[in-house]
Amino acid sequence: MSSVKPSMSEPKSPGSYCGVPAQRSSQWGPEMVLVKLEDCSQPLELNVIVKEEEEEREVKEEVENKEAEDMALKEEAEDMALKEEAEDMALKEEAEDMALKEEAEDMALKEEAEDMALKEEAEDMALKEEAEDMALKEEAEDMALKEEAEDMALKEEAEDMAQRGEEAEDMALKEEAEDMALKEEAEDMALKEEAEDMALKEEAEDMALKEEAEDMALKEEAEERVVTEVENREEVDGNTDPVRCR
Numbered sequence: 001m002s003s004v005k006p007s008m009s010e011p012k013s014p015g016s017y018c019g020v021p022a023q024r025s026s027q028w029g030p031e032m033v034l035v036k037l038e039d040c041s042q043p044l045e046l047n048v049i050v051k052e053e054e055e056e057r058e059v060k061e062e063v064e065n066k067e068a069e070d071m072a073l074k075e076e077a078e079d080m081a082l083k084e085e086a087e088d089m090a091l092k093e094e095a096e097d098m099a100l101k102e103e104a105e106d107m108a109l110k111e112e113a114e115d116m117a118l119k120e121e122a123e124d125m126a127l128k129e130e131a132e133d134m135a136l137k138e139e140a141e142d143m144a145l146k147e148e149a150e151d152m153a154l155k156e157e158a159e160d161m162a163q164r165g166e167e168a169e170d171m172a173l174k175e176e177a178e179d180m181a182l183k184e185e186a187e188d189m190a191l192k193e194e195a196e197d198m199a200l201k202e203e204a205e206d207m208a209l210k211e212e213a214e215d216m217a218l219k220e221e222a223e224e225r226v227v228t229e230v231e232n233r234e235e236v237d238g239n240t241d242p243v244r245c246r
Contacts (some may be wrong), residue, residue, distance in 0.1 A: 093237055097230060104226040108219060115215045122208030124203060133197040140190035147186060151179045 158172020 089237075096233065100230050100233075102225060104223065105150075107222055107226070111219045111222065115212060115219075116217065119208065120209055122204065122211070125204050126208075129197065129201050129204060133194070133201070136193055136197065137190070140186070140193070143186055144183070144190070147179070147183055149177070152185065154179055240244060 153177050155172070158169070158175060161169070161172050
């Protein structure tokens with residue numbers, strides 16, 4: 001009996017025996033072979049069956065590749081989320097630092113305005129006291145002129161009385177002595193008032209300088225407190241930053 005061996009070593013497909021043509025399957029390859037079986041008188045077409053092990057390996061590799069791609073995409077998404085979170089934290093910290101800086105500047109401007117107001121008030125007080133001193137001085141001068149005029153009148157009157165006799169002369173001398181005493185007393189009063197005004201003016205200037213020094217100290221203390229708060233906030237934020245901890 002004559003027989004034809006297959007050109008490939010693949011096993012025969014089910015149903016490819018005598019008189020039954022081989023069934024076509026989508027899993028088989030496109031190659032076709034002609035085979036003569038010992039008990040058959042005509043060739044049959046056999047589909048080459050792809051090995052199941054190769055199919056399973058290909059499917060497994062495809063699944064593993066897909067899982068690896070999914071894992072890579074997931075890690076990339078997580079990295080993007082961490083990066084965005086870190087950028088948001090940085091922007092938030094920058095905004096807080098800007099707010100603290102603006103608050104410190106506003107505080108400094110407010111204190112500077114208050115210092116200017118106090119300085120202007122002290123200057124106004126000094127000008128007011130100077131005006132009052134000028135008024136007192138003018139009043140004292142007017143008093144002195146008035147007294148001098150009165151003294152002149154008394155002197156003239158005394159001279160007139162002197163012409164009438166020694167008694168009148170004695171009276172004139174006595175009145176003149178009293179006028180001199182009054183004049184000296186008025187001058188002493190004017191000098192005393194002027195000294196008191198000078199002391200008040202110096203005291204007001206000392207008060208203004210003391211208030212200005214206190215305002216400067218408060219301003220420096222506020223600036224140092226703001227700088228310390230900013231440094232503490234930066235240190236706390238640096239210790240709690242999730243990106244740095246990672």
